[in-house]
Amino acid sequence: MHGVKRRQWTKDQLKQKKEKDRMKIDVYSSLVNSTLDRRDKNDHSLTALEDTTKLLDMNPEFNTMWNYRRDIIAKLKTELPLQFWDKELKFIMVQLKKFPKVYWIWNHRIWVLNNYPGSPASVWERELDIVSALLEVDARNFHGWHYRRMVVGKLENITGKSMDAGELAYASKKINNNISNFSAWHQRVQLIDRMFANGEIEDRKEFMEKEINYLTNAMFTDAEDQSVWFYINWFVNYPLVQSILGKEQYIRFLESMTTNILMINDDDIEFSGSDNSWCLKILLVIEQRQKELSPGFESHSVQYLEKLVVMDPLRKNRYLHLLSKQ
Amino acid sequence: MLSPERRPSVAERRPSLYMYQQPNSITVPHLAGIEDPLPETTPEKVDVLIVGTGIVESMLAAALAWQGSSVLHIDSNDYYGDTSATMTVDQVKRWVERIHQGLVPCYSDAKLYVSNSIHPNGKYISKDFGIDLSPKILFSKSDLLSILVKSRVYQYLEFQSLSTFHTYENDSFEKLTNTKQEIFTDQNLPLMTKRNIMKFIKFVLEWEAHPEIWEPYADRTLMELLVEKFKLEKPQVFELMFSIGLCYNIDAKIPGSLQRIRRYLSSYDVYGPFPVMYSKYGGAGEISQGFCRSAAVAGATYKLNERLLSFDPNTKVATFQDGSKVSVEEKVVISPTQASEYSKNVPAQKYEVHRLTCVVEKDCTEWFAEGESAAVIVFPPQSLKSGNKQVVQAFILGSNSECCPRGTSIWYLSSTEQGPRAEMDLDAALEAMEMSILRESDQDIAADDDLVQMAADGHAAVINSVKLGKSFKEYISREKVQFLFKLYYTQYTATPAFDVVNPTFFDTGAQISGKLIPGASDNGCLYTAMPSSEISYDEVVSAAKVLYEKIVGSDDDFFDIDFEDEDEVANNEQSKLSYENAIEDDDDDVGGADRDIEMQDETSEFVGEMEL
Numbered sequence: 062m063h064g065v066k067r068r069q070w071t072k073d074q075l076k077q078k079k080e081k082d083r084m085k086i087d088v089y090s091s092l093v094n095s096t097l098d099r100r101d102k103n104d105h106s107l108t109a110l111e112d113t114t115k116l117l118d119m120n121p122e123f124n125t126m127w128n129y130r131r132d133i134i135a136k137l138k139t140e141l142p143l144q145f146w147d148k149e150l151k152f153i154m155v156q157l158k159k160f161p162k163v164y165w166i167w168n169h170r171i172w173v174l175n176n177y178p179g180s181p182a183s184v185w186e187r188e189l190d191i192v193s194a195l196l197e198v199d200a201r202n203f204h205g206w207h208y209r210r211m212v213v214g215k216l217e218n219i220t221g222k223s224m225d226a227g228e229l230a231y232a233s234k235k236i237n238n239n240i241s242n243f244s245a246w247h248q249r250v251q252l253i254d255r256m257f258a259n260g261e262i263e264d265r266k267e268f269m270e271k272e273i274n275y276l277t278n279a280m281f282t283d284a285e286d287q288s289v290w291f292y293i294n295w296f297v298n299y300p301l302v303q304s305i306l307g308k309e310q311y312i313r314f315l316e317s318m319t320t321n322i323l324m325i326n327d328d329d330i331e332f333s334g335s336d337n338s339w340c341l342k343i344l345l346v347i348e349q350r351q352k353e354l355s356p357g358f359e360s361h362s363v364q365y366l367e368k369l370v371v372m373d374p375l376r377k378n379r380y381l382h383l384l385s386k387q
Numbered sequence: 388m389l390s391p392e393r394r395p396s397v398a399e400r401r402p403s404l405y406m407y408q409q410p411n412s413i414t415v416p417h418l419a420g421i422e423d424p425l426p427e428t429t430p431e432k433v434d435v436l437i438v439g440t441g442i443v444e445s446m447l448a449a450a451l452a453w454q455g456s457s458v459l460h461i462d463s464n465d466y467y468g469d470t471s472a473t474m475t476v477d478q479v480k481r482w483v484e485r486i487h488q489g490l491v492p493c494y495s496d497a498k499l500y501v502s503n504s505i506h507p508n509g510k511y512i513s514k515d516f517g518i519d520l521s522p523k524i525l526f527s528k529s530d531l532l533s534i535l536v537k538s539r540v541y542q543y544l545e546f547q548s549l550s551t552f553h554t555y556e557n558d559s560f561e562k563l564t565n566t567k568q569e570i571f572t573d574q575n576l577p578l579m580t581k582r583n584i585m586k587f588i589k590f591v592l593e594w595e596a597h598p599e600i601w602e603p604y605a606d607r608t609l610m611e612l613l614v615e616k617f618k619l620e621k622p623q624v625f626e627l628m629f630s631i632g633l634c635y636n637i638d639a640k641i642p643g644s645l646q647r648i649r650r651y652l653s654s655y656d657v658y659g660p661f662p663v664m665y666s667k668y669g670g671a672g673e674i675s676q677g678f679c680r681s682a683a684v685a686g687a688t689y690k691l692n693e694r695l696l697s698f699d700p701n702t703k704v705a706t707f708q709d710g711s712k713v714s715v716e717e718k719v720v721i722s723p724t725q726a727s728e729y730s731k732n733v734p735a736q737k738y739e740v741h742r743l744t745c746v747v748e749k750d751c752t753e754w755f756a757e758g759e760s761a762a763v764i765v766f767p768p769q770s771l772k773s774g775n776k777q778v779v780q781a782f783i784l785g786s787n788s789e790c791c792p793r794g795t796s797i798w799y800l801s802s803t804e805q806g807p808r809a810e811m812d813l814d815a816a817l818e819a820m821e822m823s824i825l826r827e828s829d830q831d832i833a834a835d836d837d838l839v840q841m842a843a844d845g846h847a848a849v850i851n852s853v854k855l856g857k858s859f860k861e862y863i864s865r866e867k868v869q870f871l872f873k874l875y876y877t878q879y880t881a882t883p884a885f886d887v888v889n890p891t892f893f894d895t896g897a898q899i900s901g902k903l904i905p906g907a908s909d910n911g912c913l914y915t916a917m918p919s920s921e922i923s924y925d926e927v928v929s930a931a932k933v934l935y936e937k938i939v940g941s942d943d944d945f946f947d948i949d950f951e952d953e954d955e956v957a958n959n960e961q962s963k964l965s966y967e968n969a970i971e972d973d974d975d976d977v978g979g980a981d982r983d984i985e986m987q988d989e990t991s992e993f994v995g996e997m998e999l
Contacts, residue, residue, distance in 0.1 A: 237568050281578040282571040282585055325582065332586065332616075 092116050100129045105136040114152065121156035124165040131172060138176070146177045154191070161195070167204055171211060182219045188212045193231075200235050206244040210251075225256045233275075240279055243288040250295055257301055265305045272296065273314060277321060284325045290339045293318075294346055312354055315347050322347075338372050341365045345383075363387050430688055432714045433459040435938060436705050438695050439722025441469035442521075442671045442924075443915045445678035446931040447720065449538060452685035453948045454939060459713055460682060461693040463725050467679055470724055470918050471521050473672025473790075476505050476513040476872060482520075486876070493724050493736050493917050497876040504748075504871055511871065517669040517790040518744060518874070521918040522782050522799040524549060524763065525664045526650055527657035530928040535674070538946050543677040545668070547788060550661035551755060551762040552630040555770050555816075556622065560754070560823055566655060580623065587617045587627070592652060594645045601641050609644040610637050629767045633922060635778050635803045635884045637768050643885060650925070663923075665761055668789045671924070695719075695727045700903060700911030718938045719912040726914070731907035733914055736879035740920040741809035743800040743817060746872035751783055751796040753827040760787030763922075766816045773815035777804040777884075780922050781816060795871060803884035803920045810875065821868045882919035882926065913937060 096112045113130040117123060134141070134149075153170045160166060177184050192209045199205065213224050229252045235245040253272070255261075262268050276296060279289045296302060297318070303311040326340035345365055351358045363384065370380045434456040437448050445467075448460045466472060470493075474482065479499065486497040504510045525532060525546070535541040553560040567588070570581050594601055604612040609628055613619045619627070628634045632648040654662040666673045683689055694708040698719045705719055706712050726733045754762040766779040782799040784790050791797050800816055802809045903910040916930045936942040 237572050240567060240571055277578065278571060278581070281582045282567065284582065285589075321578070324579070328579070328582065 089116075089119055092119075096126070096129070100125075100132075105133045107137070109133055110137065117156065118152075121160050121166055122163050127165045127169045131169065134173075134176070143178060146173065149173050157195075161199060161202055162204055164204070167208055171208070174215075180219075182216065185212055185216045185219065189216065196235065200239060201242050201244055203244045206248055210248070223259065223261060225252050225259070225261055228252055229256070236279075240283050241286050241288055243291070246288045246292045250292065254299075265301075269302060269305050277318075280321065280325065284329070284337055284339065287339065290343055293343055297343075297346055297350060308354065312351070315351050315354075318347055319344065319351075336368055336372060338369060341369055341372075360387075430457070430459060430713060432716065433457045433688070434715070434717045435459070436695075436698075436713060436715045436719045437461070438463075438720065439469040439725045439915065440464075440467045440675055440679055441722055441724075441915070441918070442471040442675045442678070442927050443930045443934070444469065444720065444722055445471075445675040445682065446534070446927065447915070447934050448687050449540070449678040449682040449685065450931060450935050450945050451938065452682040452687040453538070453946065454944055456717065456939075458682060458687035459690070460679065460687050461690045461695070461707075463692070463694040465692050467691070468520070468672040468675045469722050470878075471519075471671030471675045473517045473519050473669025476501060476516050476518070478513075479518055479872075479874060483874070483876075491724060492726060492733070493879045495877045495879075497874070499875075500870065500873040502869070502871045511792055511795075515792045516746060516797075516872070517672070518746075518797065518872070519670045519672060519790075519799065520878075521671050522744075522784075522801075522922070523665070523670045523924050524782060524922055525666070525924050527654040527662060527664060529650070529654070529923070529925060531674075531924040534928055534946055535677075538678075538681055538948060539950065540674070540677040540681050543680055544666045544673055546664040546666055547761065548659060548661040548759055549663040549665055549761040549763065550759060553754065553762060553764045554622075554626050554630045555764060555766045555819060556625065558819070560764060561622070561626075566660070579618075580620070583618050584623055587613065587619065588652060590617075591645050591648050594642060594649065601645065604641050607641070608637065609634065609639045609641055612641060625767045629765045629778050630763070633765070633778075633780065635920070636776060639885065650923075661756075661759075663763075665784070665788065671918075674924075695721065695725065697727055697729070697908035698910070698912055719909075720915060720934060720938070721909065721912050722915050723917055727908045729907060730909035730912075731904045732909045732912060734881050736881050736917055738803075738880050738883050738919075739805050739809065740878045740880060740884075740918075741802045741804065741813060742874075742876055742878060743798075743810075743813040744872070744874045745798045745800075745817065745870055746791055746795055747798060747824075748795055748869035748871055749824055749828065750785055750794055751824055752785065753824065754783055755785060760785035764820065766812075766819065771812060771815035771819060773808070773811040775802075775804070775812040775815065777802055777809075777812065779812050779816040781820060782922060801920060801922070809877075813875070825868060878917065880917040880919045882916055882921075884920045 092112065092115060096109070096116055099106075099109045099112065110130065110133045113126050113133065117126050117130065120126075150170070150173060153166060153173065156166050157163075157170070174180065174184060174188060189209070189212050192205055192212055196202065196205045196209070213228060217224055229249065232245045232248040232252065235242050236249065239245075257265070276289070276293055279286075280293065283289060297315070302314070306314060322340045322344055326337050326344075329335070329337040329340070345362055348358070348360050348362050348365075352360060366380045366384045366387070370377050370384070373380070435448075435451050435458050437444050437451075437458060437460045440460065440462040444460070448458050452458045462469060464472075466474070466478060468474075472478075480501065482491065483497040483499045485491050486494050505513060505516075507513075535544070551562065553562055555561075567585065570576065570584055573581075576584075590597055590600055600616065601612060604616070609632070610624060613624045613627060627648055628637070628639055628644065631651045632639065632644050633651075634644050634647060651662050658664070679687075679689060696706045696708050698705045698715070703715050704712050705715050721727075721730075723733050723736060751762075754764070756762075762783045764781040764783065766775065766781070768776055768778060771779065779800055779802050781801075784797045784799070786793045786795060788797075798817070798820060800813050802812050802816075804812050913934060915934060916926070919926055932942045932945055935945050
């Protein structure tokens, strides 16, 4: 009947639901017991495989079951048809969608891909599409990023071609979407370092200048975001920046960073009455470099540290320690 | 009887869609009056009588019906929607005639032009068009959207996205830079401007938590806060105030205007990269029908072509024009447009909303984002030749909205200016739009190399519209925009522009004085609010809730519906296994991951058109 409200028989409903839940729990525990039993008896039959399917579908966080499942698949490998492997990948995807942050499931997926008969490039290419779609849904899932690196690495192995440039563009796209994507910034660091090491960057100087422009924009867009500051911290200390730009231009870069960061900090003081602690922390990093490069450099580090001691009491002793060394 | 001249109803268009899509969802019986013959007789006794099928009344009817009240819902017209109706051209013609005869309260000064091309044997026919009397956009994060989902009325509707908001400035249409991504990647914005916009956006998303920032400006204007505190310059200020905040003039006050800006920003990326949606096949008219249908499912009785003659508060009997009577236990709720003769309690509708609705023979895709079929254009104060003091807002719908045929588009313009100046402003805005669309769509322009950005392969890639705006200030086109339809009208409302629906709007004369007015045919009745100038649906839920509370005593159980199949639906969505709930699930981080990842090829198709 439509229009009859559920609430009128809520009590009944509750009882029914409890009853239903109890039944579910009973089904689950007996299945756990029987499957563990099979495992202890080294049962590697299709029936056992079927039982782990049922169980893992109920509880994909059950690592022991994934292990057992792999044992069975490994034993049955020669008997299993090719379709099994695609079906298995689909099954894992269903579980990943329920639990995108469970290590065991990711682990199992990589194992299945590695054991996929012939492990052809097409399987890994499809995998890259899948991980892209996953990062589309949750761009900051570090499992996804880590997994992406593995898949790309595998594809590079198979094809013998570097995918770094495309991956850097992908990471940039994700950062542009959301500047606070720490995983994407991290990916950027990894890729840039590797691309320089492998000589994949043609105009090294132009690349560095573009990177400086990029991080300056990021800093002004969101001066509260720590992933941007982490990246700047890495970049300022990245040895290649100085060697590619040359000492003079590198010093000019540090000076212009200082000007910009002070501008942001002054703006924060005017707006909210207090310094921006990230600005001060990065200024310290920059000054450290400046002191190394120009012996007569007039440092403001003491002043910054004294402010930080008050502003950031959780790290007070670290600042005091640094002060003692000034 | 049902008018033969009408657009197909939701159910007629997609009679079996829900069954097909969701085999386990409830079966929705047809709504009496839309698909079935109208009932011959009305019930003898009901809890609530609602007169008028506008969106507020329809939502109220559904809420009451699901709460368990018996509802008789009537409309004096032969179509659903009342002040929210979506009409064919012929229906508009009749409506305008009735305004001229003084038969439609709360509307005046209707002027209509219909081209010969719209004719039973012409290029277009009347039924090709769905003209909204109160055109509206739906924010992705809004109370109406929650109600649509909660009540499942969304299942009757189809939504499309709208992401393009233009601000008219210096004789050209500037597109908004409003997402963090656009601000970050925009190469033309000065660094400090980026910072200032971002600072404001962060603040406004949680403005309640930062009284130290806005309270000093509480008696002043949003403009002053943006300029003094956030150091923003005119283009950004105007974008934030008029396109994002959809404010009406430069005096917009704090904190109301902050709320409006947040509404836009927090709606972005809820369902995708757009802040706003609109319902296909017609706006408020479609949603009204959806609620009527839901009310009918819950047991409400519908009757069109039925006019209330009077209500006697002592005997509690309502009498209709056809002589039938009904005894009303609780309340009679009436739309001001359908007030009975000799009514003396209708609240004063003090404020004017001026509207100009045009159908033009141009698809206007130049204004839409890729894959979309709608845009909003805002004309800030002093941006028009008429020296407008109030904003003119324009809502453009292309043919993918299924409200007009291919090659045409509907332009809805509205102004909150009071008096005869309003029409001058509307005309000036229309002229600016005409000029702009001619400029941007003129074929000859592509021949001018300077205006066309060449792609690497030598093909003309992008025609830069900002450049066009500047260099073609004096541009006179040889072409003219063909108007198929042009309708001016003034609508009256009790809700002042920029205000929200206030419970006192519903207080009738008799309630204020505590006495019945002798000879009045509507003593003891409640009146609903006329739609205001608001371009979003934001006032609708509050209006329905206030009325609901007046009838039921509290709004606690407003659309608190437990569908019988709730469990089944939930289970089917999660897994086909029946025992998957056996384990305590911690699926917090699944957040929105219900998209089928394996369906690679389909994902891109969902961008332009989506169903919730």
